[in-house]
Amino acid sequence: MTERKKIIQVQHLKQYFSPGKPNEVRAVDDISFDIYEGETFGLVGESGSGKSTTGRSIIRLYNPTSGKILFEGQDISKIKNHSKDMLHFRRNMQMIFQDPYASLDPRMKVKDIIAEGLDVHGLVKNDQERDQRVKELLKVVGLNPDHVTRYPHEFSGGQRQRIGIARALAVDPKFIIADEPISALDVSIQAQVVNLMKDIQRKNNLTYLFIAHDLSMVKYISDRIAVMHHGQLMELGSADAVYNHPLHPYTKSLLSAVPLPDPEIERRRTRLPYDSSIENNTHDQRQLREIGDGHYVFCSEEEVDGYKEQMQK
Amino acid sequence: MSDNILEVKNLNINFKTFAGTVQAIRDVSFNLKKGETLAIVGESGSGKSVTTRSIMGLLASNAVIEHGEILFKGQDLLKESAKEMDHHRGNDLSMIFQDPMTSLDPTMTIGKQVAEPLRIHGKISKEKALKRAQEVLELVGIPNAKNRMKDFPHQFSGGQRQRIVIAIAIVNYPEILIADEPTTALDVTVQAQIIDLMRELQEKLETSIIFITHDLGVVAGIADRVAVMYAGKIIEVGTVDEIFYQPKHPYTWGLLSSMPTLDTKGAKLSSIPGTPPDLLDPPKGDAFAPRNPYAMQIDLEAQPPFFKVSDTHYAATWLLHPDAPKVQPPAPIVKRAQEYAHLMQTGAVDTPSEGSQN
Amino acid sequence: MEDVKITANSFEKVQADQTADQEKISAPSLTFFQDAVRRLRKNKIAVISFFTLIIIAVIAFASPILAPRDPNAQNPDYANLPPRIANTNIPGFRGEIKNAAGIVTNPYETNNVPKDRTYILGTDYLGRDLFSRVLYGTRLSLIIAVIATLVDLLIGLPYGIISGWKGGKVDTFMQRIIEIISSVPNLIVVILLLLVLKPGLSSIIIAIAFSSWVTMARLIRAQTLQLKEQEYVLASLTLGESPFKIAMKHLIPNLSSTIIIQTMFSIPSAIFFEAFLSFIGIGIPAPNASLGTLLSDGQKAFRFLPYQMWYPALILCILMIAFNLFADGLRDAFDPKSE
Amino acid sequence: GCGGSSSAKAPADTVRVMSKDVIATMDTSTNTDTIGSQAASNTMEGLYRYEGKDIKPGIATKVVKPSADGLTYTFPLRKTSWSNGDPVTANDFVYAWRRTVDPKTKSQYAYIYEGIANAKEISEGKKPVDSLGVKAIDKHTLQVTLDQPIPYFNELLTSSFYFPQNQKTVDKWGKKYGTNSKTLVFNGPYKLINWNGPDNTWTEVKNDKYWNAKNVKVKKLQYQVVKDPSTALNLYQSNKLDDIVISGDTAKQMRGSKGFNSRQMNSTFYIEMNQKKQPVFKNEKIRQAIALSIDRPQLTKQILGDGSTPANSVTPKDMSFDPSNKSKDFVDETSASGNKYTKYDPKKAKKLWKQGLAETGNNGKKFNFVLLSDDTDAAKKQSEFLQNQLEKLPGMKVTLSNVPFKTRLSRSTSGDFDMVVTAWNADFPDPINFLTLLTSNASYNRGGWSNSQFDSLVDKSMGADANNPQARWQDMKDAQNILNDQQGVVPLYQLGEAHMTQTRVKNLEISPNGSYNMVSLRIHNK
Amino acid sequence: MLKYILKRLGYMILTLFIVASITFFMMKLMPGTPFSNQDKLSAAQLKIMNEQYGLNKPIWQQYLIYLGNLLHGDFGTSFQFSNQPVLSLITSRLKPSLLIGSQAMIIGSLLGILLGAVAAINKNNWIDSLATFVSIVGISVPSFVLGVLLQFFIAFKWHMFPIAGFDNWQASVLPSLALAVSPLAQTARFMRTEMVDVLNSDYIELSKAKGNTRWQTVVKHTLRNSLIPVITILGPLTANILTGSLVVENIFSIPGIGEQFVKSIMTNDYPTIMGLTIFYALMFMVMLLITDILYSLIDPRIRLTNDKEEN
């Protein structure tokens, strides 16, 4: 158990948009982390902090400005388009998108949406097999297999998200990036989708990168959590550690904002504002530093001790 | 009931569509007291927006109000002329919409947009209106409001835009403020700020608020009373504590237990299976029955009436029928109730809070 | 609620399967295209327009069979006869016309035309049967319209998609080309082509083709820029779909309403452009007729022989209206949400 | 202003005329078209002016007879002045004429001066400009020397290419001379005002300094360019124009109505057949067959409808008359040969066609000829008609090519055609102007028809017999007869221009040189 | 913004250069000569003429000379109007075209916007259908047919406006109307689509919630926002109308630039053709630039950056 296999290694990833131009956006600014096989890695942070960009870089929708991303030890930026490796990569890494309305082609039938991956990778031999597989997948995600001929708009948000999951599952991936898969859904549906994802993970031995801004759900589903802010990781650690013993002030602030369905707690709650200026007042280079066992905090050398103390409490 | 500023009685609203008639609101009644916050929760499509839009008189053109009354200070809004409604809107009735990114006119400065209701209703000079707009913008926490009045919506962040929308809604000191999912499009940090802001404003202005959301966490933070809607009907209504700690309707149970808490780790989240019914052809009995693990024969046959739980708490479920077998709510609900009971006894000691301390 | 009968088993728990899925039976298994056709069929106006178009097209293309006379056969003795259906007395088809002095005359009588000769739409200045000419002319104009549309689709569409999809420098370069092409007045291009290639249908078509696709390309590019950021396109990319397949499967279907609307603008502009060329004398070479040449001839004779303008104009109008309404229907049909 | 009733009152002393096009230039040296020469005739005065068909003195005080050898003309000039006050002198003529032949002026009509001593050499750049055979004997006497007798020299002198120019003005404006009314001075009946080059309207007002001003009765001429026939008719019928040109269906319909009139022009249309490209056309029977297969009356009456008349000769009718007997028209004199092949006779045509094919060894062969023509409305209709008629000859297929005028010219010149419909408008009213077109090495003989006898007769008329009117007349008739017999070119029709003219306008007459004489124009207001 | 405009101007010059080059070489391909009496011209005359017009030099030299002259704003002189500078020819012909063109655009776009707006507001009822029908008929009738009808009925029969000519403003009304129909129809259809979208947007909802009446909402918030995309089509439409007006100019005897264009092509008046082509291209690009600037003025979200083109 000590030597767990790393399925993803992100090393000093920088992803800038329009680099060098006046409108440069440093969406991701030097982050590093690993994701182990079989785990769920949660990535949280406020809107615009660069979560989606990180996910999209990993799945090679963008070419990194600098840094490296290794998938099963292979540098993904070195995979050539149209090569065998590329097909392999595309099959093994999949993505579930945030917006259940925008992520399904409104002019395609469900069966074609789900079968797209099957077709690309030649996973079925004939139409019959294809239909068979699509129906199986629909069953897996808990949809009525008779609905293969419907269009996406004929489904509710939760159902659409299931279709998106089925599409991702169709090619039997090892690793799935779920970019806020539940934040657009109703509360009652969120649980369905999360349960489904967990089920599938168990059955197929999947690894997830689970992106969300809702900390409570992330905590529920994730093994480890990274907190992102302004393109950088603020804190990284096991879900319990980050949630129950947050160290970085930003994490604390974020946690203090999560509404809980409990009037009493809400009445007593005080929000902790985050003052990002603390990031500026050291001479020392800030980076993720390990404070406790696998618990990292973005800080300068001199702050380490302070955090260590905090953790003891 | 004289302190009710708003009473909705037996409201029924249909939509004529190509596919048929959508029975969006089915016999909805509730009231709102002065200065209180009523939260309406419910899943997407349950009729929350239609209900509030009918109060504002902003229903789509294909809507038909079958019957019902909406009494605003005793006056039936449904009987008022278009002109009278124009007078109410933006004046004593205000509304905040879900998406701050799209609710502001992208081509008009925010100063003008905030001053607009004043100009429409107040007949005050432009300068005065702008002055007042600036005050309100400061009130909702737009830094440097004076200079930013001349900016356009796209120059503000999502949270700021929602603040501006709120400023527009309160600029005329409305008596009722309807907020239709005002925080759904915002991320948690900003959402928290907006909720704080609304609470603050309510204290200052004594406005009655109808707050629509499907996020029970938000409800817990802001509401005095809660109405839970399902498939065009209100199925449970009560004070916020009653709904959160002693819910009676299985749908409310489902909602509450589908939110993960600290100890759901590992275990499956309990969820509500299935999807809401098609309002083109609502089921004969309880609309929730098909998804209800506690469904009984009668749920398939007849719609349940409201059963009174307490003076403030009503629920429409056959489970409350005296003849109905007593059922055990799901574990998380039971736990909530126990914790609450314990709280009541000990006089509200430490809550199992997480993250709220340093 | 009063009439609710509460019986003994009212409060019995129901079995899970009783509450099972109550969703409607699913739609038949049709492809997207078949579906579009099905939706189109439901749209009455579109169907009527479609059949109007089909009828006009069939009649036009069958004109060699249907035309009562050779459209180019001259009979100068019977020139400029007004519409007449022999042996009937339908107003407007009696072979009568008001002359310059405002007196109703019957040129059939003055020209000694046999009593049983029918010129449904009259004759032109060379005594050619206008009805036959209108039929042939419609055919020609339709050919021009169809080919212009094809060019729009075969050049404008891929060009726009490539430009939008590639983005960056490729896009900038391709946009510059478009800018240059649209800055050169197409009249100049046309006349040059006509002079170099000799006037004729093919050179007119080449001329129209030269610049007509530009607008289509521009619109498609703008849409593609938006579409390529759509999550379903990204999803397709992450599945390893090739850009070509993405264009075919995702972009084109979702561009369909833009394509259809733009096509609806380019059909009349192609027909009009040909008419314009006829007007300045470099359209379809004589003796062949197009709606454009007929209209421009008719326009010149409008003062005395208004029928020579009205009938081609009427056909053109009907065609355009049908095209437009059909296009609206088609656009809706390609949108599964419109149901 | 807005409104006004259909019979709006016409201004009492103004005549409003439709022009088919704008004035390209008012510089008489560089002008190339009739619009320009009409404007020049209205505003300038040359040595002579046509009144009806008669040549009347203009700046010259009389119509001059040449010296016995026919080579020298001496013109006594009238004392009159330009509109800027300068006197009109013999030097103005010398200056203008030299300027026109000077190749630097780039006059495209310099060839018109050929025959005047050294003109050709000067325009070819071989001799200096001042060697031109024209000189001012004194201020008011002009002498012209010719290389060879030009029997029609007086007719030539009516044309605007021979008008004088005021050197001061031309020098002052340089390149700009003639590009707008400010750059011009006038010595003619009218002055052009408010004209800025490419304008669609222009106004000419009476010039009080004109020597014959007392006979100019109309105070103002207003020209308006109208290109659309129904617009013209609408304007005419609303009494907004006094004279309009109509054609085609409009002409056919208006024929016979009040105000309709048709003016015969000295202009004929004929078909040239390219013998170089299609050797069959070398066969005379083939050409005759073509000539016979065209129904000219139908063409002029049904298709053109503008008053054009069937032609049996390239030389137009009513243009030139026997020098000894003014009632003998050149065309009538040659009509015997002319009518032989210009009468519509499809049977005979087919017969000759077959014989011709047999003679050339093309029996039963199919031909596809390109008929080149202009792209005007009338030209297109006429081509369609010709196509239909010609295709009745067995095995003959005709493809039409209607192109802009200049393209037609360049294609004719380069021989890129099988048949071309050509028109020739008399530069001066003499048959020789037409006959010289068709000599073997004439540049305008694009068909390549060649007949040595014809050539020598034409040569003789211009050389040996030049000073013998009667012999010359006979030479030309003989030549014309040869041309008619051989159908070297196939004559179609003589152009008529149909007009609608308000009845109040009188004496709007076209001169043999193609311009209207506005001096004799009168208005009869009721 | 200034920087942006400068950059655009840079592109414009580049494009103009390319257009000028293309037309130059196309002209060289055109058959025929500009001389009407070619056959009668003496060799010396031809030589002098060719020299003066620079036609005797190798084509690349002619090209360089032409470009050099262009840089000095010299478009050469017309062949057809001897000695008339092309530039003055264009400018004198431009005024009428500009007048009727801009009137047509104003009438067309305003009425089009109105028609589209009325249709959008009354979406899916008979007013909408009527408006749609009107705009379809508008695109179905060629301008020359319309011109003839307007002239015959309104001017000739009912004496409401002058039949033809260009003496006074009244004379420009009918041609403007004839030209206005096509932009009218196009803007109407565009406007309708746009406005339907805008009317469905949240800020319209908010405007109603503020207590604006239906019309206040339309005027204050809807029109401006729907106009933004409509403006983009107005640029090219205007450029087209200015040059494509030949037919209408012909019918109404207007000394406009469209007419001149065809004529110079027909008479092989190379310098004028080239001048007009460059002028047209310039006009087209200026219109595009103006619409882009207008666009940014009306829509505060749009910043004129050089990257805008990539969006």
Ligand SMILES: Nc1ncnc2c1ncn2[C@@H]1O[C@H](COP(=O)(O)OP(=O)(O)OP(=O)(O)O)[C@@H](O)[C@H]1O
């Ligand atoms: N294609 C792009 N071009 C330019 N900027 C971009 C692009 N995509 C994202 N950005 C910017 O990069 C930053 C990070 O965006 P990203 O989408 O990764 O945030 P996020 O954390 O996923 O936010 P959200 O919770 O709203 O989805 C934002 O400021 C965003 O505006």
Ligand SMILES: Nc1ncnc2c1ncn2[C@@H]1O[C@H](COP(=O)(O)OP(=O)(O)OP(=O)(O)O)[C@@H](O)[C@H]1O
């Ligand atoms: N204009 C309309 N035409 C037809 N049906 C409508 C219309 N407006 C609303 N409905 C229907 O009425 C029902 C209630 O809609 P409503 O917008 O009130 O839901 P909601 O509770 O606000 O949901 P959400 O959380 O998604 O906003 C839905 O079934 C919806 O489809």
Ligand SMILES: [Mg+2]
């Ligand atoms: Mg994101």
Ligand SMILES: [Mg+2]
């Ligand atoms: Mg809602």
